Amino acid sequence: MNRLSWLHAWLMLLPALAMLLAFTHIPTLTTVWHSLFFPERGGAPAEFAGLDNYRMMLDDTVFWQALSNNLWYALGTVPTSIALALAMALWVNSKISGRTALRLAYFTPTMLPMIAVANIWLFFYSPEIGLFNKVLALFGHPGINWLGDSDWALPSLMLMTVWKEAGFFMIFYLAALQSLSRDLYDAAALEGAGRWHTFRRLTWPLLMPTTLFVLVNAILNAFKLVDHLFILTKGGPNNASNLLLYYIYENAFSFFDSNYAATLTVVMLALLILLALLQFGVLERRIHYR
Amino acid sequence: MSQLEVKGLNKHWGDARAVNDVSFTIEPGEFVALLGPSGCGKSTTLKMIAGLEEPTSGSIHLNGRDLTHLPPGKRGLAMVFQSYALFPHLSVAENIVFGLRARRVAIEEQNRRLRQVTELVDLGAQLHKKPGQLSGGQCQRVALARAVVAEAPLCLMDEPLSNLDAKLRNEMRAELRSLQQRLGMTVLYVTHDQVEAMSMADRILLLNEGKVVQNGTPETLYGAPESTFVARFIGNPPMNLMQKDAQHLGVRPEHVRVDPKGVPAHVMHCDYHGADTIIDAVLPHLNQQTIKLRLPGHQQLPQGRELGLSWDRHHEHHFCLQSGQRLNPVFASPTLTPDETETHHVA
Known part of the structure; x- marks a missing residue:
């Protein structure tokens, strides 16, 4: 290639490159840099800390709690919302009356802003007047303090997340299902494959690329979702529902320790990259792409 | 007794009569071509026989058994699709025995039939490949093998050669016909190509606007057209x-x-x-x-x-x-x- 086409190539790449550098790569590097310093005290320049922030993190019980909460949160929401999304997609993909309305209904939670959703669910979860406790009262149950009880706070958040995410993932499954060839299903039907056999041998493997995509997104979301915590629990009670990203926010903007927040961010970033690599590495080999 | 008996078959979509009072029979071992211009209802007729389309009225009997309202899998038919309908994530061998597995045929029997059929259609070296790695002609053979391996009393074919280039189509035509004769298969073959119908079929059913306009041997259709x-x-x-x-x-x-x-x-x-x-x-x-x-x-x-x-x-x-x-x-x-x-x- 001559010099001019190289120049053209770089000019074409420039806009995307500038955006990526400005908003992704440079902030990532500065975050890593920040995590190596102690916070500034009284106008004195920040003191180099080396890995001290990381050592402090390892001794921080709240960090460990937020991390384990986050793992449970991912474990509880990701498979459930994917299974639900697939089930709903299979259902609204079949020939039923009013399926457009049904598709819209399932997608509505995704269209609402998270803050609004959290406010709606706040009413459901309220101890005295909440919908759930009213229903429980019908059966003579004294009711549960959904968001105030440290055993129930995290599961309550998870329930809402599943409700919110399943509709979103359903759209991906629905799109994938509709791109599958009718002929394949006709052929399977003629070969005498029952519904379960068809799903297991045909639909599920053919949906694998979508599942991988949804899985990566669901796990990233599980670590990125933070809005609802502001409305519902603020990480409480006693950090029972604190998640990594919210803990980072607390450190940066409530405790004004942006260096420790940067440390946590680096750890979280590393965690996410590791997860993504793992997923692509393991599943990629077992997936058929058309 | 006749193998397939179709009586008064109708398919209407609103006022449109896609298939209009179609009746015919197919004898065992016969190769019958369902010929007609596009939109004449030949594919719809085939789909109704396969069970992929519900007829508005009429009946379909195979060896005296009423198939009219049975689900496709219970009819015991084999079918070759125009698009081949090969499962892209399964190997050639898995594609061929898909139906046998679904019907829980014993593994030894599956392997025996797979060996037999791969020899017939000359696919031995391709068994472990995925359909995406095969040429059009090889895909065609896999689709054919999947239909043959079922050993069904009737094999339906929906324009199976129309995705091949002209040279390959000519070769496959002869091969398909000789395979059908060697195995004594009963075939209902849908095509819009009169050359395919004339050269392969024992009998041609010519359809137009949903109706059978002539039913006879290729020589009769050529020598004494009824309209x-x-x-x-x-x-x-x-x-x-x-x-x-x-x-x-x-x-x-x-x-x-x-x-x-x-x-x-x-x-x-x-x-x-x-x-x-x-x-x-x-x-x-x-x-x-x-x-x-x-x-x-x-x-x-x-x-x-x-x-x-x-x-x-x-x-x-x-x-x-x-x-x-x-x-x-x-x-x-x-x-x-x-x-x-x-x-x-x-x-």
Whole structure:
């Protein structure tokens, strides 16, 4: 290639490159840099800390709690919302009356802003007047303090997340299902494959690329979702529902320790990259792409 | 007993009659082509037999068993799809035995049949590949193998060769026919290509606008078309149809010969095809109607060149002007008088 086409190539790449550098790569590097310093005290320049922030993190019980909460949160929401999304997609993909309305209904939670959703669910979860406790009262149950009880706070958040995410993932499954060839299903039907056999041998493997995509997104979301915590629990009670990203926010903007927040961010970033690599590495080999 | 019996089959979508009162039977071991232009209802008929489409009315029996409302998997039929419908994530071997697995055939039996069928269609080296790694012709063989391995009493084929290039299509045509004859398969073959139907089928069902317009051997459809539609559809180039004495007079281009004592005509256009030349000529005595004739070899005649054309009386076909139905009985004899032919007029 001559010099001019190289120049053209770089000019074409420039806009995307500038955006990526400005908003992704440079902030990532500065975050890593920040995590190596102690916070500034009284106008004195920040003191180099080396890995001290990381050592402090390892001794921080709240960090460990937020991390384990986050793992449970991912474990509880990701498979459930994917299974639900697939089930709903299979259902609204079949020939039923009013399926457009049904598709819209399932997608509505995704269209609402998270803050609004959290406010709606706040009413459901309220101890005295909440919908759930009213229903429980019908059966003579004294009711549960959904968001105030440290055993129930995290599961309550998870329930809402599943409700919110399943509709979103359903759209991906629905799109994938509709791109599958009718002929394949006709052929399977003629070969005498029952519904379960068809799903297991045909639909599920053919949906694998979508599942991988949804899985990566669901796990990233599980670590990125933070809005609802502001409305519902603020990480409480006693950090029972604190998640990594919210803990980072607390450190940066409530405790004004942006260096420790940067440390946590680096750890979280590393965690996410590791997860993504793992997923692509393991599943990629077992997936058929058309 | 006849193998497949279709009676009064109808499929309506609103007012549109895709399939209109179609009835036919297929004997064991027979290769029947369901031929017709696109939109004539041939694929819909096939889908109703396969169980992929619910008929509006009518019945389908296979060996005396009523299939009309059975789900596709319970009919025990095999089918080759136009798109091949191979499962892209499964290997060739898995594709072939998909149905056997679904029907829980014993593993040893599956392997025995797989070996047998891969030998038949010559796929041995491809067994572990995925369909995406195969050529069109190989995909075609896998689809065929999947249909053969089922050992079904009836095999349906929906334009299975139409995705292949011309050369491969010719090869596969012969191969398919010989496979069918070796295995004694009963085949219902949907196609819009008359060459496929003529060269492979024992019998042709010609459909038009949802109706069977003629049911007979390839020779019958060619030699005694029952209507102007059949006459125009079968044969390439199609039969010449000229208006004469309140009838359609039909003569095939290959039956017209140059004869100085014949009907005068002059050349309009020559179309060289290699082995022969198709000549379009105008008949001044017949209202300037045009006629095509086929002459062997390369015949580049100048435009306007005067010719005499003639044909044998027994190569003439007569059709009613209004209904298009055939007037003369099979192979009109030269002694037939016009009065006698009138008795067959069904307008």
